[in-house]
Amino acid sequence: MSVNQQAHTGPPYGQPQPGYQGYQQPAYGGQPLPGVPQSQYGAYNGPMPGYQQPVPPQGSLRAPPTSGAPPPATGASLPSGHLAYSQFGHGDVQNGIPASAAPMQRPPASQPFLPGSAPTPVSQTSTFQQYGPPPASVQQLSNHMAGMTIGSTTASAPPPAGLGYGPPTSVPPVSGSFSATGSGLYTPYTASQGPPPTSVSQGLPLAQPPFLGQPISTQRLPTQVPGFAPPPSSTGIGPSSYSPATGAPRPPTMPGPPLSGQTVAGPPTSQPNHISSPPPPSTMSGPHPGPPMSGLHGPPPPTHPPQPGYQMQQNGSFGQVRGPQPNYGGAYPGTPNYGSQPGPPPPPKRLDPDSIPSPIQVIEDDRSNRGSEPFVTGVRGQVPPLVTTNFLVKDQGNASPRYIRCTSYNIPCTSDMAKQSQVPLAAVIKPLATLPPEETLPYLVDHGESGPVRCNRCKAYMCPFMQFIEGGRRFQCCFCSCVTEVPPHYFQHLDHTGKRVDFYDRPELSLGSYEFLATVDYCKNNKFPSPPAFIFMIDVSYNAVKSGLVRLICEELKSLLDYLPREGNMEESAIRVGFVTYNKVLHFYNVKSSLAQPQMMVVSDVADMFVPLLDGFLVNVNESRTVIASLLDQIPEMFADTRETETVFAPVIQAGLEALKAAECAGKLFIFHTSLPIAEAPGKLKNRDDKKLINTDKEKTLFQPQTSFYNNLAKDCVAQGCCVDLFLFPNQYLDVATLGVVTYQTGGSVYKYAYFQLETDQDRFLNDLRRDVQKEVGFDAVMRVRTSTGIRATDFFGAFYMSNTTDVEMAGLDCDKTITVEFKHDDKLSEDSGALLQCALLYTSCAGQRRLRIHNLSLNCCTQLADLYRNCETDTLINYLAKYAYRGVLGSPVKTVRDALINQCAQILACYRKNCASPSSAGQLILPECMKLLPVYLNCVLKSDVLQPGPEVTTDDRAYIRQLVTSMDVAETNVFFYPRLLPLTKADVDSDSLPAAIRNSEERLSKGDIYLLENGLNIFVWVGVNVQQGLIQNLFGVSSFSQISNALSTLPVLENPFSKKVRSIVDMLQVQRSRYMKLIIVKQEDKLEMLFKHFLVEDKSLSGGASYVDFLCHMHKEIRQLLS
Structure with a gap:
């Protein structure tokens, strides 16, 4: 098949991107937006750049708590016979059953999708709107994605449910061997039924079909689950009518030999829980030395060089980087047909994982670009650094991102625009968040018996965005525009700029977060509470x-x-x-x-x-x-x-x-x-x-x-x-x-x-x-979120009770809990005035004091979709989508919830492609810069235990994880859905920092190394079978790999640099998380390895969850369908 090859304009993923379409990006470059005044508040007369934190009035500063931790208890280790997860007992298997000499049967052909009705267009405009020159920063995933043959006319459907993320912690501590027959995890394939698949041109290869059984349906969730109805998409995914002659770019080559002997078909829908055999462990790192594949004639390896702009990304793993190998196309490859009849031509090589957006690269880029400078909150609608970046916050009028993070910092001006984009408008609020010691706790303001100054109409509390008028005698509310008299005791003159002269002396006028001492009117039964x-x-x-x-x-x-x-x-x-x-x-x-x-x-x-x-x-x-x-x-x-x-x-x-x-x-x-x-x-x-x-x-x-x-x-x-x-x-x-x-x-x-x-x-x-x-806990708490005219809070997610539509009531709210709030338009917004949020939490402190904690945030508003897509935060978006889906399972079948998630994300990306990206071949997947990780993270949510349970995940585990995630903050959901994988072997023992993380895939692991994986609930230490004896001795205090005990719950305390370094890494990770993580030692080819692999989320999961590569292809197909 000959296809013209086009060079790309897109730069490699690993490089910092220039601004979109000529716009500067304040989120990544730290440069001011053109047209935004340099004053710290824009339109709100905020503090000037030189503003220093004022010395608090005497007695108003709350010192940090001084209680230390009690002495740690020591624990004995478990007898070596004990094993925590018996059903993962597969004997000495690396990736399933070793390849044997017997012929292996092919899986049945994948089930066809039903042809569907024509898709509803996402928006009324059918032409591409182009602003300025084509964007250099748009990620165009066209290499390996265009003009490819796909192995079957019947495009495979999404696979069945799989192991997710909440650790399957409910397995009795009984050790047991694993029998291959009749087990839930390994079922022999039956012989293929029906005619062999024919080859059809398609814009995307699906090396392993990503999704199960039925087409993505337009079925909406019942109305009692608010907001669960994305716009309808086409009911079926039929084979694409794309022909390679349309000038779609030809895929570049990938290093490594061609995948000539591999036939890959989708998992049979009737048997979801099996995998086909990979080569034996001894051959994992090189080409398969098996017999020649008679009769399987693949295309000759392409000889043209890789396209410019898509250099191989740094692997992040140590030692030799493996290219893709024959018969080893990812974690769970297809089965070679040893000595069997000639099969159909094999599918093309799968997408190179190094050419698609890497979470690790995005996290590292943000750390290097934004970790060194403090984040100053004086500018409206500023996107903060990622949750994975360590940074200090200077409060200059907007609440710190430790308290509030938004899915987008630039809100569409109209509800039509919001509906067109399908980007949810939500804020994740953590009202009592713990701050690092270098940052100041919110000041406590005491206005005496009269209490805090509030707007007469909407009852919003005094904040930096209120406008004082008439020489300071009245103020105009920034939320509802009502004018209120300033109480005599609160009066102060204005300076020549219209700002009060005591502006810097009052936290409620100059800071985004502060507390008021509440009066008896804010207490139950008009009586101050007891401790x-x-x-x-x-x-x-x-x-x-x-x-x-x-x-x-x-x-x-x-x-x-x-x-x-x-x-x-x-x-x-x-x-x-x-x-x-x-x-x-x-x-x-x-x-x-x-x-x-x-x-x-x-x-x-x-x-x-x-x-x-x-x-x-x-x-x-x-x-x-x-x-x-x-x-x-x-x-x-x-x-x-x-x-x-x-x-x-x-x-x-x-x-x-x-x-x-x-x-x-x-x-x-x-x-x-x-x-x-x-x-x-x-x-x-x-x-x-x-x-x-x-x-x-x-x-x-x-x-x-x-x-x-x-x-x-x-x-x-x-x-x-x-x-x-x-x-x-x-x-x-x-x-x-x-x-x-x-x-x-x-x-x-x-x-x-x-x-x-x-x-x-x-x-x-x-x-x-x-x-x-x-x-820290606030007792008897009530939270209300007020918004400026044009939007309102419509939905809430978290651990709380609501007796009406506005007040979130909590008997207790601790420093780890978040409340996620969704906003909807009820009127048009103005680009000039922006949008405002004010979160007010009334609570009783641990000493019995009644207090109000106030957080304020100002956001920009836009009339161009490009501005919306440039100011989104994917981590917060995933936090919202996970909570939305986890609530959805209470009232709808899990499949409906999964389909709704896929549909909504396809709508978000299709709208961007249609309205913001420069015209290009349909074979190219184009993602917004700040949403390029949306597909990989969404796939992690879809594969989680709640939405796609494996056979060993208990009902209790699923209910537990569902409740746990609903209160998580953005940093917790980030590591929970995409765990952190750290190589330990080459860690610098003299450095205080953590080693650089690598991507969550088995391809990144080397047999000679030790890795640590954490997801906020568990820490796994994976030991490769070829790790040097000296390292094993230094870390575990035993002389060989076979002597390492699975029963260790803590690492032994040994006096050598490597042991100290690894234990300090574990301690650093434990401190960062709100729960103490369970330590699990995993030896390569051991029973527990299946549990560990379940968290390698870029790979295909045992119970049918798609790999990252396959899911990206699936999303591209969904997007193309919406656009056709």
Whole structure:
């Protein structure tokens, strides 16, 4: 097939890009936008560039908390026979079953798509609008993407669901071997049915067909899930009618031999969970030495040089970079036909992974371009550095990106434009985010009895964007334009620029984030709140006692109670504590300081819960120290011989709620629970786990609570300010979807330790517990987001309760939780005035002080789509899309949710291609510069455990991950969906920094090296089979690869530079994450390697998730279909 080859104008991915179409890019180059005034606020008379942070008024600065961490507990290691994940036992297999001499059967031909109706165009304009010269910075992925033959007329559909990201943590600790017959993961292929596929010209190669069974449908999600209806696209994906004669660019060559012997077909839709065999491990790094492929005549290798502008990107891995090899086209290649009949001509070589956008390259470029300068927030609509970049923030009138990040910093002026682009307008808000020590905490402003100054009409709080008029006697609201009198005590004259002369002395006039001390009007029942209380509620059933958990908790609490959160200037915490133990009945303890010994009171009538004592239940730790210590010594002994296996759950929450009601305070319940609550009591549950529901219309019931009882209980808890944190230690199904309801709706956290074992899990549990007890929490919180005229907040995602459409209510909100808010147009916006957001959080501090925390952000508005696409942030977009999809599974089949995500992203990219990119061949995939990672990250979301579970992912894991992700911030979702992979072998032992990350693909791993992969929940240390003996000795303290124990939960402390460096890397990563990550040692070709490979997200997943290359091809096909 001869096709003309065109040289590209697009530069390589690894290089910093020039501005789009002649525009400068403030996000990446730090240059000012033309037409934007140099004053720090543009139209809002903000502080001038020389502004310095004022010295706070006496007494108003809140010092950082001073509580240190308690001493770490040491943990023993697990016996070497123990293995945490039995079903990954595949014996000594690197990538599946070794190739044998027997002939391998080809997979059946992929299922055809149904031809669909004509697609609806994305926008009314059908011509390309071109602004200025063709963009040099647009990424044109045409190499390998145009004029190629695809192996079958019947373009393959999306594959079935697969392992995602939430770690499959629920596998019993039993070691076991893996049988190849009849297993869920390896099923022999059946012989191919039907005629051999014919070859058809198509703009994109699909080396492995990316998606499953049915065509992308236009079916909309039910209306009770708001906003889930993307514009319809074509119902089917038929074979493309593209002919190579249309001048589509010809693919350049890739280094490496031609893939002559490989026939690749899609996975059969009836058997989703298998892979074909790769070559044996010994031949992995070079061409396959097998017998010659008789009868398979591929095209001769092209001889023309690679196109200019697409140089090979630096691999990032150490040692020799492997090019693609024959019969090894990625992680799970097709099967060579040894000695079989001649097959059809093989498909073309797959896209070179080095020629498509690399997350690692984008992250590194942003770090080098934007990591050295502080991010100054004085300019409207400024895109911040990526979450993966370390940078300092100088607040000059807009809230720090640590508090608020947006999907786009330039909002379309009209709703039509927003609908046309399909880019969601959303903000991810983390109101109590922890700041690095170099940045100043929000100042606390006290306006006395009159309280904060607010707009008369919309009640927005005083902020830097309010305009003072009439000599300072009145101000015009920047949100609703209403004019309000300035209270006499707040009056101040204006200078010649119209700015108040005390501008720099008042945080609320010069800063984006600050706090007000609330007056009694902002308190419940017009009464200032009491300090909050912590109640520890410990399951003392047989499982909890036998596992050593009860003793561990009691021992830890003795020291941990000295580290309760406190205000910066207080010597001791104002928080009071109480203790309850339970199995089928509840035991309350009187720990009043005047008692010599604690007293126990039992409530066996769990149907009508009450608290049997008031005085002595909630106490000050210092006053009752000896009684509390005595109680914590006695509890493990008291229940040491228990035979009670049944537990209650709802009455435990009711008891804590009643105790807080009686004490008239807010607080938090720490519940340590081990089993499904089947004892006779309110909220009793049954085991309803049913794997057969997966991929059916009833799958959504697995995510829904099985009774409405807990929803009502959650509502009562929120009303009292009773937040519930849940520590789960299940050995079997526990129904997280139901037990987590109260936690989720009160703003609490769920922690899960499946098959808890003291030796391997105590470090992780104790670190999580310490952080959970010590971290900053706002109690009895209400959040409202106000916007300027033209847009309004319409939808909210996160762990909270809403009794109306505007107020987000949380019994507790900690420093790790985010609320994601979606905005919609209700009027036209003006390019001149921009758009404003104000997030106001009313909460009770840990000392019992009622406060208002205010965050303000100003955004630009645009009339050109190009401006929208130039100011988006993909990481925030993915955070929003994941939460949107994870909520969608509560009311819609998972397939519908997946299709809606793919459709929306195809619409976003098709709109860009149609309206912003310069005209070019349809064989080229053109992505906006700041969205070039959208396909790879979206594929990661689609392959996650919630949307595409593998056979070993439990129902509880999926419900747990679904709830966890819903409260994650942008940095957490970034590493959760695209884990960080670090090579350790060549790490510089003298440097304090982390080694440079590499891409998440098995192709990047070398057998002679050690790698670390982290995803925010787990840290895997992968050891190659050929690692030097000296390195193994230095890191693990054993002399050979075979002696490394899988049971290690911590790295041994050895006195050598390599051990110190690796342990310091692990410590650095642990500090960055909100949860303590579980350490898992993975040896190459070991059972656990399957679990590790599940997180190599650029590869095809075992359960059918597409590889990055295949998904990019699939997205290109979707985009072309929308544009045709």
